Amino acid sequence: MKRIAIFTFLLFFNISLAQKKELRKAQKLYDAGDVSEASKVLENSESLFENADQKVKPKYEFLKGKIAQNNKDFQSAYDLFTSLKGIASIKDEVEQQFILLSADIVDSAINDNEIGDFKSSSEKLYLAYLIDPETNQEYLYFAASGAVNAELFDVSLDYYIQLKDINYTGVEKKYFVTEVGSGIEIEVDQTQFDLYKKTKDYTNFREEETESKFPEIVKNIALIYKQMGDNDKAMTAVKEARLSNPDDLNLILTEANIYIELGEKVRFKELMSEAIAQDPNNANLYYNLAVVTSDLGDK
Numbered sequence: 001m002k003r004i005a006i007f008t009f010l011l012f013f014n015i016s017l018a019q020k021k022e023l024r025k026a027q028k029l030y031d032a033g034d035v036s037e038a039s040k041v042l043e044n045s046e047s048l049f050e051n052a053d054q055k056v057k058p059k060y061e062f063l064k065g066k067i068a069q070n071n072k073d074f075q076s077a078y079d080l081f082t083s084l085k086g087i088a089s090i091k092d093e094v095e096q097q098f099i100l101l102s103a104d105i106v107d108s109a110i111n112d113n114e115i116g117d118f119k120s121s122s123e124k125l126y127l128a129y130l131i132d133p134e135t136n137q138e139y140l141y142f143a144a145s146g147a148v149n150a151e152l153f154d155v156s157l158d159y160y161i162q163l164k165d166i167n168y169t170g171v172e173k174k175y176f177v178t179e180v181g182s183g184i185e186i187e188v189d190q191t192q193f194d195l196y197k198k199t200k201d202y203t204n205f206r207e208e209e210t211e212s213k214f215p216e217i218v219k220n221i222a223l224i225y226k227q228m229g230d231n232d233k234a235m236t237a238v239k240e241a242r243l244s245n246p247d248d249l250n251l252i253l254t255e256a257n258i259y260i261e262l263g264e265k266v267r268f269k270e271l272m273s274e275a276i277a278q279d280p281n282n283a284n285l286y287y288n289l290a291v292v293t294s295d296l297g298d299k
Helices: 001-031 035-044 055-071 072-081 087-115 118-130 137-149 153-165 192-196 214-228 230-246 247-262 265-278 283-295
Strands: 173-179 184-186 202-209
Touching: 001 035, 001 055, 001 192, 035 055, 055 072, 055 087, 055 283, 072 087, 072 118, 087 118, 087 137, 118 137, 118 153, 137 153, 153 214, 173 192, 184 192, 192 202, 214 230, 230 247, 247 265, 265 283
Parallel strands: none
Antiparallel strands: 173 184, 173 202
16 A cells, blocks of 8 residues: 555656656747747647646646737637636736737737728727726727727627726827927827926926717717617617716717718707707807708708
8 A cells, every 4th residue: 555655656746747847848948939849848748737736737827828829829828817817826927928918919900900800800909908908998999990890780889888888988188298499289198298397398288188989989889779770779879878968069969960860850950959059159060950950941
């Protein structure tokens, strides 16, 4: 019995040594830039790592994830890194790798978009969003837009509804300064903005917020429902948004645009009047009101 125990111990000890040896070999090849050979080492040793202990297995899975990332198999890399989130021994490494993975995914998505592969671009941007839903909300917005370009309306609707549910606005603060020497206003980042305030070379410091994308999101939800032939859901989407922001000019115009798309000119006219009450000096609103009033026969 004692011999069996010793034999079992030696067996596991030798397996552990073999695992560490193969892992070091693969890691060395990866670090040297020979990703293909590193991948082969792990593939050939796959059975060896099936029952690896919790000291070796996470490092093995982490290296597999990095190789997958290098090979642009982003979904596999994401899945592997996600499975390692709770491992304390490599927590910092995994968090850092997720940042790198997000950057690689977005770069690849941009390339896909440039060659017209909107489906792939949208899928990758959504994956980048999932890596950090708090920080990467803009990727969900671009994923929704990409899905529209790919004519994947069910997918884009799902993404836009997610954006609406998290109340995504996409509002950004922009910073501008004027060069004293040239008198030209330029856009700068916040760090430059704060720094330039301490010099005499710049003046007319101002901040500006971009327009909210929320009305556009609601409009797109409604238009996709309309595209699908579901006009009731199209109008419900806009009305829900207006309940929380009844005086929002952009939402009033969004609702008006949907009604005109549906041929509901009387309601469009009413909403133009609401919009004018909010923005009485907007000439375009008066023009739209004049056109629809004429179309309704009131010359």
